Amino acid sequence: MQVSGFETDLEKTLCVLALEKDTGDGFFSAAEISRILQERHGENIHWRTIAAILENNGKLASRRKRNHVRQYHILGKGLATLDNKDAAVRMIDPAKALQSIVSFHEFLGALKGLVRVCDPYLDTCAIEHLDACKSVREVRLLTHNITDSGGLRRLVDAFNTSTRKLLVRRTAKPVLHDRYVLDDSSMRILGTSLNGFGKERVLCH
DSSP, rough: OOOGGGOSSSHHHHHHHHHHHTTTTOOHHHHHHHHHHHHHHHHOHHHHHHHHEEEEETTTTTEETTTOOOOOEHHHHHHHHHHHHHOOEEEEEEGGHHHHHHHHHHHTTTEEEEEEEEEEEEEEHHHHHHHHHHTTTEEEEEEEEOSSSSSHHHHHHHHHHHHHHEHHHHHHHSSOOOOOOOOSEEEEESOOOOTTTSSEEEEEE
16 A cells, blocks of 8 residues: 555545554654655645544544644544555556556565566566566566567566566557456556556556
8 A cells, every 4th residue: 555546635644544553552643644744655735734634534533632732543444445445546647656656566566376467568668567576476468569679588587587487478460459467366457558657647447
């Protein structure tokens, strides 16, 4: 779960509370949440905005006053809200490309077993993204347009180890339009090819 994967100030605020819920007693002031958002996630949300959001969403986060300061703790309904949103459509904003790529690589790193990838375009950038698949036994990539600037085969060879393999299949005709990544338990449909991830504003789900 990454703050960059959420769109609204409410979701980002809840995400911080979820990520930090096992820190201390799990209660944080609006000012602390604002500081965490800025220093760790590159998000600027004023603490007054955060306080207003949480005061208006009492079913998602509990409240208490400690040393005259209001503090908040995420509740089960708040976690459920994030779980539902985390599986929903995401907007990848190129202005926050780094956070988006980190989140995408975490998704790839969590894939297991046999992974199937469909992407019309293959180049060194695409392989560099797929290298985040550290826990898979095999990646099967279906593509058509292959660009080899001299380093593609080297990256493919480096990908292939004793514990994982990358198999590339090129279609005879340029009929590919879909872009997706899936394993036995999850699937991510991409609004752009791997080599364009983070470079343009797209939807992924």
